[in-house]
Amino acid sequence: MELIGYCKSCNKELYCQNGFFVGVIHDDQTISCTSCSEKAAADAHTQENGGKPRTS
Numbered sequence: 001m002e003l004i005g006y007c008k009s010c011n012k013e014l015y016c017q018n019g020f021f022v023g024v025i026h027d028d029q030t031i032s033c034t035s036c037s038e039k040a041a042a043d044a045h046t047q048e049n050g051g052k053p054r055t056s
């Protein structure tokens with residue numbers, strides 16, 4: 001595996017596995033692991049709703 005870098009959120013080592021990078025590369029060239037990127041997306045979605053929990 002090839003070490004690509006470290007997650008900007010949790011500093012986890014991120015590798016290229018079988019030619020496939022497991023993680024997310026951001027526009028500012030920072031990278032995040034999949035779990036942190038999913039959490040960031042969830043946080044952004046919460047902010048879109050004014051921070052209120054969804055009732056559904």
Ligand SMILES: [Zn+2]
Pocket residue numbers: 007008009010011012032033034035036037
């Ligand atoms: Zn992470």
